[in-house]
Structure formats: C-alpha cells, structure tokens
Amino acid sequence: MLVALVDERISHGSREILSGLNVSIRAGERVALLGRSGAGKSTLLNVLYARLAASHPVVALVPQDGALVGALSVYHNIYMGRLDQHHALYNLANLIRPRRRDIELATTCARTVGLEGTLWQSVGTLSGGQRQRTAVARALHRGGPIVLADEPVSAVDVTQGAQILAALSAQFETTILAMHDVDLAVAYSTRLIGLRAGTIVFDGPTGDIERRQILDLYAQ
C-alpha cells in the first residue's frame, strides 16, 4: 500500500470540495481520475501528492498549469526536477554553465516528449503544447517509482498525447493521472475512479467500468 485516504474532507470556506473520500493506492497501479471540471480531480491529486511526497523521497509531479519558469530555458526547467539532489552551489553553477552530464540526462527526457530541438529556448516563448511537454519532461527527469499528473496531455494532439502517456507508463511503476480524455484514460489505466461533486461515483478495474457509467459522470 502506497497511500490510503480515509474519510478525506477538504473545503474552501463553506464549499465542500472533497466530502469524505476513501481511496487507497497500491504500488504498480495505473489509476485514472475522471470527472467534470470542478468535480475534485485536481484536489484529490494534490492531496495524494502531499501524502506520497511526505512518505516517499522521490515522487514525480506534472501539475495542472505546468508551474514552469518562463524566463528559464527548457533545459533548466527539466533540470529543476532534480534540484534536491545537488548542492546549492552546484545548482547555481548550473544556471551559468550546465555540466555535460546534466545536459545529456535532460536531453534524453526532452527527446521522449519531442522537445530536443527547443532545449535552449526560454519556456516563455513556447506554445501551450510545448510547455506541457516540458512539464512532463521535468517529471520524467525527476524519476522515481511514482508519478502524479494533472491532465498532462490536455494541450497536445491525440497522437502526441498517447506517446506521452506511454512514456509515463513505461518509466513509472505507479501512475496516477487526472484525465479529461476518456479514451486515453481507458487505454492507459488499470483502474478508473469517477468523481462527481467531491464524491466517488465508481472505483474499480478499468475493464469492469461500463461506458454508460463514465458518460453519466459528464451528464448535466
């Protein structure tokens, strides 16, 4: 068992965002969170990340907005996935003159998401899709057994989206993805969790969840 939430409640003022969730994640699971926007996917993902990061030394994260540094290059943003593994002086030196080894490592991750040609461009000049791929590359560079990703392919086309999800699945033993694309979610998960208004509507093996149940999530 990696993490277990018991009767988890989160509220913003008087508005309840998660109302008493029970979720546990085991190592090796490929979890996809589904639900309309505002259903609580991101909140649940953030809670899971906070718990996992507190108990595991290396947890990779692709946050919803990317949370990138626009003034820095793609390389430096990818490098930031491993800031905790180097001394402060090493990190400062990396801003001025990166080491060949770090460049090679970052290049590998950039190539996986198709960004090797823009390694030295500043992220502020990139398109939305390129920025999203930079955030994914940063998570790949972070490494470790677990990744949590909040709609990691919302800004790229279907083919690229599939490639990115395949890469995440190949590198990480456990994946927890909040998804808006149902087909991609089904294709790259072993377990589906459906959320509606802060509560879990269904939670089970991907094969056991019926299409109708998923579509009901999005019904008005």
Added chain:
Amino acid sequence: MTSTPSEPLSMPAAGVIVTPVRIGLGLIACALLVLPFADLSMLGRSPWPIAWDILSGFLRPNFSAVENLGYATALTLAFAMGGLAVGVMGGAVLAVLYTFRAVRVLAAVLRSVHELIWALLLMAVLGPTVATGIAAIALAYSGIFAKVYAEILSEADQRPGDVLPRGTGIVSRFVYGRVAVALPALAAYTSYRLECAIRSSAVLGFIGLPTLGFQLDSFFKQGQYGAVAAVLIIYFTLIATIPIWLRRPLVPLYLVLAIGVLVAHPGPPIAGSSLWHFVTNDIVPAPLRNGSWSDYQTWRAAAAWFSGLFSSQIIPGLIATLIVAQITLALAGIIALLAFPAGVAALSGKIGSLVGAAGLVVGRSTPEYMLAYLFLQMFGPSMLPAILALSLHNGAIIAHLTARQAEQICQTLRPDAPRGFNLYFYELLPRLFGPFLALSLYRWEIILRETAILGILGITTLGFYIDSAIGELRIDRAVILIIATALLTIAIDAISRGLRSSLRLSPSATTRCDG
C-alpha cells in the same frame, strides 16, 4: 468629475466619507490654504531676457568645448552605471532579508534621504571624488531596490516554487523558484532605473562632481548659452537613445568601461582617517563634542543647541518645504489632467498624440533640479521656480502614465462611444480619476523629497539649511536636519499610503512608475 469607479469608503473614526473626488478637493484646498504664505515674488525682474538667451542658445548650440563635454558625458554614464551596479547589489541583499523589520527600516531610511543629500554629506568627508558619486547613488538606490525587489519577488508566480522537489535546499529553492520566476520583472525595473541613475548622475554635477550638471552650471555662470544648449542636447540624446544602446549582452561591457573610466579619473586622495573622524566627531552635536558628558551643563547646552536649531532652521525649513510641496502637488495634478489628452490618440488625433507623447517624455526626463535651475535664472530666488519646475516635471510624469492607461481603456471602448469632450468627461475621467489620484498621492512623497533638495539652489526649503550647514562644516547640524527631512518624508509616505489604500487600488499599479 463626480462619478468615480471605486465605492465610497466610510472612515469610522471621523465619520467622513472618503471618495477620490473628496481627496482631490481636499488636496487642492490645502494648496489654496498655504498659497498666501508662499513667496512667489520675482523681485521686479523680467524672466524674458534670460529665457530669450537660452532659446537663442538652442538655435545656435555650441559644441566647441567638445572634449570637456565628451569626458563629462562619459563620467555621467560611468557614475550612473557604477552607482546603479552597487545599488543593485545592496538592494538585492536587503531584498532577500526584507522579512526582517530592521532591514525594512534600514531600507526606508536609505531611500528617504535623496541621493543629492547623501552626496552633500559624503562630499564633506571624501571630497568631490569618484567614491562620493558612486556611494551617493548606491545608498539611495539600494533602499529603493530593496523595497521594489522584495515586492516583485513576493508578487511572483508561486507555483514553480511550490512544485519543486521536497528536499530542495533553501538557496536552490529561492534561486530557481523565486528569482528565476521574477527575473523578467526584476530586469525590466532595473533597466528602467538606469534612466533615473543617469538623471541623478547628471544632477550630481550641480554640487561639484564632474558630470554634465557641472558643465551646465559653469557654462551658465559664464553666460555661454550656446554651450548650455549643447549640454542639454547631449543629455536628452543620451536619455532618448537608451532603448537603442541598452542591450543585455552589452551590459558587462558597459560595466567594465564604467569601471575603467572611474578608476582612471584623477581625484584627491581619500584619507581613511577622515571617515572615522566624521563618524566619531563631526556628526556629534557640538556641545556634546566639546563638553564632558558627565557634566550637567553639557546636556543643558545640547538642549539649547537643539532647540535653537529647531526654531531657527528645522521649523522654517519644514514650513517652506510643505508650502512648496502642497502647491506643487495640486498644480501637478491639474497640469496632468489638462495635459494627458495630448498623449491619447482618440482625443488629440494620431499625429497629435505622437507629438503630445514626445512632449510628455521630454517633461518627464528633464531632471526637476535642472528645470528649477533654469527657472531660477529666469525668475530669481523665490518659491516660484521650485513650484514651476516640480509641477511641470511631476505633472508630465502623471500625465504620461495616465495617458498610457487611457490608451488601454480606448481599446476596449464600445464602437459607438462618444468623442472629444464627452469621451473625456464620461468615459475616461470617471474611470481614470481613481488611478490618477493614486499616482498623484504616490508622487507626493517624491515631490516632498525633491522640494527639500531644491533648497540647495537657494530656495529656503530644508535642503537650503542642510547645504549651508555643510558649507559651514557644521556636519552635526546637517545630520539633524537630514533626519528631520527623512522623518517628514516617511510621515508623508505613511499618509499617502493610507489615502491610497482607501482608494482600494493595487499598489503595484502605481509604485513601479516613479519616472
């Protein structure tokens, strides 16, 4: 002018409704109240002969002293860049430590004393040396940079820092998660400050450092108006071409050149002992310096010394400073409201707005000190030149920024929006009056500091007494007067901040644009 964007806010203590219009009228009432006490005399002289001399100088600018001018220009730039570089470093260190109250107080003190006052004080210790010029700019600017850098860093996007790996060290977290995020804003503000530093550096010449202001002053005294015009033309060219020559890759080169010019500049040797003597001796009030501290009489003499200083210099200086500042603030606001349409295409036409915007830029980039100097030659030593110079300069700045906001509003107007007068009074003024007032209130503190400074020119504001005290080598008096000036500045800043927060406008909208 009656409808305003922000809602009326009641102040519980006084039970008075504070609206932007009432604040504006209150400030104008203050100005009218002090107007009878303002010395606006021209001593029977006519300003036109000298104005004509200056104008004819511009028709025939005389660059024959080109060698001196070239060197003065190089020194002006070198002082600006050197002072700015040291100020950036000092400000960056203070900004990192800005959470500590002591650091915030230190920064407030540093910036509440104008660079010209710092220069006067340092001049008494170090003489007209490179160190004096660099330190004067660096001290005042590091206080400003500390505050603005800290604001920019705290307003920067927090998310990249939030998602850094948990174990990231505090330094790496700060550099990658904060500084890197805020870098574009930090760089933009710093490069904007270069223009201010060039202005400061040029003005330092008026008190004896070898920059462009020194050349202007000496040519004026010799009546060489063609050469005066040449100095002004060089200065404006320098400022106007900043966007062309200020390129980031060239900055290290400029810094090396600046250091080279400064190191090569001959100057009197600095005695290390003089600084020590200054701190332990010169700034100690005279009765305390000469008498025994255990003697009761010494302290009585010190009290008498202080009350004499208080009644004969601090109070008259304070009153004169406030009179000039209040009239200037109101006049600058009126000038801005009248002049900002010149920079708005929808009001003055495409060509008109280009010309108008250019005029506002000239008004804003002419140092207030230079302008006051010119007016002083024309009108003689009363409060008139100070009020005219400061309200034109500050009015142009407020108008320039208000025009920029008006241009933004014009882009979002409905297609059938009114034109001309109706556009101004129904669409623009109601929307802009709040921000305009916030800007004016923000300039209040700056106007006050500048008013104090203009005393150096002979107008009897606080700077006059500081300058004379230093001239008489009575540094102890000068220090007390400087502290009084700083306290007045800080008090006005607090009042202005209170009024601005009652306008409920974002602070960053106004604080970064003190051009």
